[in-house]
Amino acid sequence: MAAGAVLRPGMLSVLWASVRARSLTVAAISSMVGTAALAPARAVQPLIALGCLVLAVLLQAATNVLNDAEDALTGADDHAASGASLAMRRQWISPSQAHAMAARLFALAAALGLAIALGAGRPALLLLGLVGLVAGWAYTAAPLRLAYRPFGEAASALPMGLGIVWGTAAAQTGSVPTSVFWAAAPLALLTAGVLHANNARDRSHDAAVGKRTLATRLSPDAVVTEFRLLLGAVPVVLAVAFITGGLPWWCLVVVVPALLAARLTVGARRDLDRRGWTMLLIGCVKLHLLTGVTLAAGFVLSSVSW
Numbered sequence: 001m002a003a004g005a006v007l008r009p010g011m012l013s014v015l016w017a018s019v020r021a022r023s024l025t026v027a028a029i030s031s032m033v034g035t036a037a038l039a040p041a042r043a044v045q046p047l048i049a050l051g052c053l054v055l056a057v058l059l060q061a062a063t064n065v066l067n068d069a070e071d072a073l074t075g076a077d078d079h080a081a082s083g084a085s086l087a088m089r090r091q092w093i094s095p096s097q098a099h100a101m102a103a104r105l106f107a108l109a110a111a112l113g114l115a116i117a118l119g120a121g122r123p124a125l126l127l128l129g130l131v132g133l134v135a136g137w138a139y140t141a142a143p144l145r146l147a148y149r150p151f152g153e154a155a156s157a158l159p160m161g162l163g164i165v166w167g168t169a170a171a172q173t174g175s176v177p178t179s180v181f182w183a184a185a186p187l188a189l190l191t192a193g194v195l196h197a198n199n200a201r202d203r204s205h206d207a208a209v210g211k212r213t214l215a216t217r218l219s220p221d222a223v224v225t226e227f228r229l230l231l232g233a234v235p236v237v238l239a240v241a242f243i244t245g246g247l248p249w250w251c252l253v254v255v256v257p258a259l260l261a262a263r264l265t266v267g268a269r270r271d272l273d274r275r276g277w278t279m280l281l282i283g284c285v286k287l288h289l290l291t292g293v294t295l296a297a298g299f300v301l302s303s304v305s306w
Contacts (some may be wrong), residue, residue, distance in 0.1 A: 008092045017087035018068065018101060019061035026160055026194070026285070027060035028053060029292030030187055034168030036296035037180045039303040040248060043173040051116045052168040055109055060160070062105035063136040067147065069098035070140035074148075075209045076202070106133060120171050128167050135159045150214040152199060153192040153230075161188025182246035183295050186234045186254075190261070190288040193230040197284055200227065201277035220270040227280070228265040234291070235262050251298030257290040 008014065035049040068088045070076075072095045087093045093101070113129035138144040139155055146155035165184035169176045199206065199215035200223050207216040215223050235258035241247040247254075264283050267276070 014087050014092050015101070018065050018085050018093055018098065019105075020064045020085050023064065023285070024057050024060055025289050026191060027056040027164060029289055029296075030160060030164035030184070031056040031168045033183050033187065033292050033296050033299075034165040034180060035172065036299040037165075037177060037183050038169055038172055039299045040179075041173070041177060042303070043175075045120075045172045048116060048120055048172050049168065051112060051119075052164075052171050055112045055116065056164045056168070058105055058109040058112065059132055059136050059164075062102050062109060063139055065098050065105060066102035066137065067140045069095040069102065070145070072098070074211065076148075076206060076211050106137065109133065116171055122171060122174070125167065125171055128163065128170070132159055132163060132167070135163075148211045148213070150212065150217055152213050153195050156195045157188040157192035160191045161185070179247055179299070182237075182241035183251075183299075185237045185241075186258070186261075186291055186295075187288060189230050189234050189237065190284055190291060193227060193284040194281055194288065196223075196227050196230060197277050197281035200272075201274045201281065224268045224270050224272075227268045231261045231265045231284070231287075234258055234287075247295075248298060248302035250302040251295055253298055254291060254294040257287050257294060260290070261287050 031049075031053040034052070035044055038044045064085070068085050072088055088098065110129070110133060113132075114126065117123055117125040117129065135146075135155060136159070138146055139152075140147045146152060162181070162184045165187060166176060166180055169180045196215065199213040202211075203213075203215045203223065206213055214226070218226065235255075238247070238254060238258050242249070242252065264280065264287065267280055267283070269276075272280075
C-alpha cells in the first residue's frame with residue numbers, strides 16, 4: 001500500500017460510522033413514545049408504527065451525514081474534540097460522497113413518508129413530512145444553515161422532539177391525545193440540551209470559523225444558565241403534566257430521569273473544559289433514552305387492566 005493511503009473498510013461499516021448510529025436512539029425513542037402514548041386508547045397500528053420508527057431514524061441519519069459534510073467544508077469540525085463521525089475523521093468518506101449519501105437517505109425517507117401518509121389515508125401528513133425534510137436539509141446546508149445561527153437548539157428540538165412524537169401518533173390515529181404533547185415536551189428539552197452542550201463545548205472554535213451558534217453569542221455564565229434552564233425545565237414540565245392530568249399516573253416512573261436531569265444541571269460551570277461539556281452531552285443523551293423508555297413503559301402499563 002502506498003504511503004499515506006487510507007485503509008477504507010467495507011461500505012456497510014462506512015455507512016454505520018457516517019450516520020453516527022449510536023446517536024440514532026434520539027429519533028427512535030421519540031417515535032416509540034409517540035406510539036406508546038396511543039396504547040391506553042388501543043389505537044396502536046403496528047405496521048404504521050414500525051414505518052414511522054424507520055422514517056424517524058432515516059431522517060436523523062440523513063441529517064447527521066449532511067451535517068458532517070457541511071462542517072467538513074466550513075472547517076467547523078477541524079479540531080480534536082469535534083463531533084464529526086469516525087468515517088469523516090479517518091477520511092473514509094469525502095464531503096462530496098457524504099452529500100450523495102445524505103441525498104439518498106433523504107430520498108428513502110421521502111418515499112417511506114409518502115407511503116405511510118397514503119397508506120394510512122392521511123395525506124395531510126405529507127406537509128409534516130415535507131417540513132421534516134426541509135428542516136433536516138436546512139439544519140446545516142446553505143442557504144439557511146440553521147445550526148450556524150442562534151436557532152440550532154430550536155431547529156433540533158422541535159422536529160426531533162415534538163415533530164417525531166406527534167407525527168408518529170398522528171399517522172396512526174385521527175385523534176391525537178394531549179398526553180402525546182406532554183410526553184414530547186421533556187424529550188424536546190433534552191434534545192435541545194444535547195445540542196447546547198455540543199455547542200458549548202465547541203464555542204471557541206465555532207466563533208473562530210464563523211459558526212455563530214447561540215453559545216458563541218452568550219457570555220460563559222449565560223451559556224451555563226441556558227443549559228441549566230433546559231434541563232431544569234424537564235421536571236417542571238413533567239410535574240405540570242401530572243398535576244393537570246396530562247400524563248397517566250403509571251408514567252410517574254419518569255420521576256427518576258427527571259431528578260437526574262435536575263442533578264445534571266449542577267455539573268455545568270463557566271470554567272468547564274471540552275471534556276466536561278462532552279460528558280454533559282453524553283449525560284443528556286442517556287437521560288433522553290431513559291426518559292423515553294420510562295414514559296413508554298408508563299403508557300403501556302396504563303393500558304393494562306389490573
